[in-house]
Amino acid sequence: MTAFPEHLDVEAIRADFPILARTVRNGNPLIYLDSGATSQKPAAVLDAERSFYELHNGAAHRGAHLLSEEGTEIYEGARAKVAAFLGADPDEIVFTKSATEAINLVAYTLTSSIKPGDEILITEMEHHANLVPWQLLAERTGATLRWFKVLPEGRLDLDPALITERTKIVAVTGQSNVTGVIPPVAEIAALAHEVGAPVLADGAQLVPHHPVDVTALDVDFLAFSGHKMLGPLGLGVLYGKAARLEALPPFLGGGDMIEVVRMEGSTFRPPPARFEPGVPPAPQAAGLAAAVDYLTALGMENVAAHEESLTAHALDALREINGVRVLGPDSTKDRGGAVAFEVAGVHPHDVGQVLDELGIAVRTGHHCAAPLHRALGVQASTRATFYVYNTHAEVDALADGIRYAQRFFGARQ
Numbered sequence: 001m002t003a004f005p006e007h008l009d010v011e012a013i014r015a016d017f018p019i020l021a022r023t024v025r026n027g028n029p030l031i032y033l034d035s036g037a038t039s040q041k042p043a044a045v046l047d048a049e050r051s052f053y054e055l056h057n058g059a060a061h062r063g064a065h066l067l068s069e070e071g072t073e074i075y076e077g078a079r080a081k082v083a084a085f086l087g088a089d090p091d092e093i094v095f096t097k098s099a100t101e102a103i104n105l106v107a108y109t110l111t112s113s114i115k116p117g118d119e120i121l122i123t124e125m126e127h128h129a130n131l132v133p134w135q136l137l138a139e140r141t142g143a144t145l146r147w148f149k150v151l152p153e154g155r156l157d158l159d160p161a162l163i164t165e166r167t168k169i170v171a172v173t174g175q176s177n178v179t180g181v182i183p184p185v186a187e188i189a190a191l192a193h194e195v196g197a198p199v200l201a202d203g204a205q206l207v208p209h210h211p212v213d214v215t216a217l218d219v220d221f222l223a224f225s226g227h228k229m230l231g232p233l234g235l236g237v238l239y240g241k242a243a244r245l246e247a248l249p250p251f252l253g254g255g256d257m258i259e260v261v262r263m264e265g266s267t268f269r270p271p272p273a274r275f276e277p278g279v280p281p282a283p284q285a286a287g288l289a290a291a292v293d294y295l296t297a298l299g300m301e302n303v304a305a306h307e308e309s310l311t312a313h314a315l316d317a318l319r320e321i322n323g324v325r326v327l328g329p330d331s332t333k334d335r336g337g338a339v340a341f342e343v344a345g346v347h348p349h350d351v352g353q354v355l356d357e358l359g360i361a362v363r364t365g366h367h368c369a370a371p372l373h374r375a376l377g378v379q380a381s382t383r384a385t386f387y388v389y390n391t392h393a394e395v396d397a398l399a400d401g402i403r404y405a406q407r408f409f410g411a412r413q
């Protein structure tokens with residue numbers, strides 16, 4: 001077997017993830033290649049969430065008692081930790097339910113600042129979470145939705161002419177969840193800023209896998225989900241530059257986001273509180289803080305290098321299988337660890353089912369990116385995504401599994 005450089009001690013990492021010890025179908029060990037959908041959780045994250053409930057469970061930002069105070073410290077501590085992870089200020093971090101909610105927050109609260117004739121610019125490679133909210137904003141306001149198209153190899157056709165004085169917001173993925181393509185977000189931000197348009201980056205597939213510094217990226221908003229970066233489900237993050245957040249009206253109304261409430265109307269707190277009504281999800285925040293600690297200890301440069309090595313291996317292995325076409329670039333340059341592919345003559349759902357019988361968990365379908373699949377000339381695909389706990393042996397098992405699926409369905413090899 002080829003020797004691959006080791007950037008992480010994967011065996012030690014795997015021991016931290018209880019779920020990796022279980023067997024799945026037919027008694028096979030779990031080969032989890034679906035972290036792009038949701039990542040597995042290390043014991044440290046599970047412990048942090050459990051210990052919140054066992055020791056500190058009180059409503060953060062609420063009661064006058066010790067538990068509430070501790071809950072507040074943990075919740076605000078998590079905010080500070082996420083901010084440091086991104087090179088941001090804690091007040092620039094809004095906790096949401098998910099990346100989806102974070103994007104909807106921005107799209108909804110921009111409504112009053114957009115008028116007919118204005119343009120909203122997105123890309124053809126977006127996940128539906130960074131597409132549908134902008135379609136809805138265009139419908140609400142009479143603005144026009146425009147998009148950068150995708151080139152045949154999956155990269156963005158960055159036509160600067162699409163950014164004009166009419167552009168009022170640019171929303172672009174930080175990394176495609178299908179092709180792994182990493183668009184030049186900083187370059188797009190620079191062009192958008194020349195016409196005064198803010199930029200939102202969908203970081204759902206970027207932040208878990210690469211070092212991200214919001215100052216270097218110079219985006220105005222960055223949305224991502226904790227559950228794709230070793231953290232618990234139910235907690236997302238919206239980073240927003242302080243002045244940009246300050247300019248937005250509330251999104252959801254309720255307790256704690258207000259200053260003065262009278263029957264006639266209310267005034268609202270500054271961000272981030274303005275956007276966080278209701279009892280805060282402090283246990284999830286405790287879990288996310290533990291996930292950030294875990295990733296920081298590994299080093300995000302090492303995380304990215306490990307995934308690049310797995311991706312290079314997967315691209316090599318899949319290239320050697322007749323009848324398999326990888327969607328997206330054939331090299332790891334500006335490309336992360338999402339490898340979607342089609343197998344000639346075998347429907348993706350059948351590929352997924354055969355792999356599942358072997359204990360290999362992948363995703364099949366359009367992965368919530370139907371327009372991108374259409375642009376690449378396919379209806380659906382099978383997708384493997386990699387993370388810190390995946391091994392090169394698992395990449396080989398994927399390739400063997402695809403060959404087995406081809407034989408099983410009598411497909412051309």
Ligand SMILES: Cc1ncc(COP(=O)(O)O)c(C=O)c1O
Pocket residue numbers: 036037098099100101127129130173175176177202204205225236
């Ligand atoms: C690129 C991208 N954006 C947004 C999302 C939405 O994330 P969530 O479902 O956690 O809100 C996903 C989830 O798969 C994604 O891959």
